[in-house]
Amino acid sequence: MGVEWVKKSFLVILMMLLAFTMSACGNTSKAVQKTEDGKVIVDFWYALGGNLGEAVTQMVDEFNASQDKVHVNAVYQGSYEESLTQLRQLAGTSNAPAVVQVFEVGTKYMIESGYIEPMQTFIDKDKFDLSQLEENILSYYKVDGKLYSMPFNTSNAIMVYNKDMFKQAGLDPENPPRTFSEVSAAAKKIRSHFGTNVHGFSVVTHGWFTEQMIANQGGLYVDNNNGRSGEPTATSINGEEGQRWFKWLHEMKQDGTLGDYGRAWDDHRAAFLGETVAMYLDSTASLAGTVTNAEFEVGTAFLPTADGMDPQGVIVGGASIWMMTDIPKETQNAAWEFIKFTAKPEVQAKWAANTGYFPITKAAYDQDVLKDRYNEYPQFLTAVQQLQNTSVTPATQGALIGVFPEAREKVVNAVESIHGGADPIEAINKAAEEINAELENYKRVNQK
Incomplete structure (x- = not known):
């Protein structure tokens, strides 16, 4: 009996040592992969489909053709969420990538994951000049002065409007509304002129816009300087900034000027292109398609802000590149x-x-290809000016929380409840309680 116990114990210890040895191999567990002609292979996971995905592969192809030492293998992984799920499953294995594109709200998760090597390591070693890049973009991905990932596809939120409908309704198409009350007044005029089948305004049911509207008022999403000076313990979305935003949505829903086109971004764009909504909030990333496909003149404007408040600016959206x-x-x-x-x-x-x-590099604006594009489509300049006017503060840097996807879902549910007739303050308070529970659970699970 004693001998058998010793044998079993020895086998258990041996298996544990083997597992430890394998996990400790780290850098050496994955061999350098090379092409037949000796180029180092770099697997790059990206999460942009359609025309955007084609632009990614074009960039990769141009890099591969520009030199003879490296071959980048670009692999589409589906949506941001799908790509991150795949990374969680394969990180540390031979099937993981060398470089991966992760959306901005995955920043804190990636920093704490143990998967990545900070970009600052290579910047310092190579003496790469970060001053050539846009500080308003870098600020999101910097934590404690260290850049963890390289910005890749960067966008922000703007208001898009139908200039032709503005003219027909007696509104000035060259002077778009800038405040909540001005948008409401314009939306009522639109509805009055075109009838009840047309809505004056819409916003996709997505948590990103609540983040933007709170930041544009100078408000924080979570405590501890938006999670940038310490682990966040509570959300601030139900502060006065968030309450103003939710009350405004509720008021427009009550008077019939706010259209509900759901969670799908393309449904709002289709409503705009079909002229059943005159103004809506969108990401600059889709602006080219909207302007090109519209059969009317498209206008763009800064995000509206609460009455009596100076706009503080926007949080960058999009994604960055991370090194494993x-x-x-x-x-x-x-x-x-x-x-x-x-x-x-x-x-x-x-x-x-x-x-x-946006280009992340300042000198890109001096290139003829971009100058020509902006001359052809001046609507793009609105977003550039809005970003450059943004004050870098903890509010506009964006929040760092490990449960951002979960938090956004709580906010989405709250906005949907407003479309269903819920009280705006009760809706945002409920979302705040649920986000706080997620933060507490994250802290408990990830305590070191």
């Missing part, structure tokens, strides 16, 4: 060459011209 830590140094160095390529002025100018995203 458990890959060979040779692969990391090869991936860094690709990442530097993506930030070149001529590359950023072409990327911005083709997609509608």
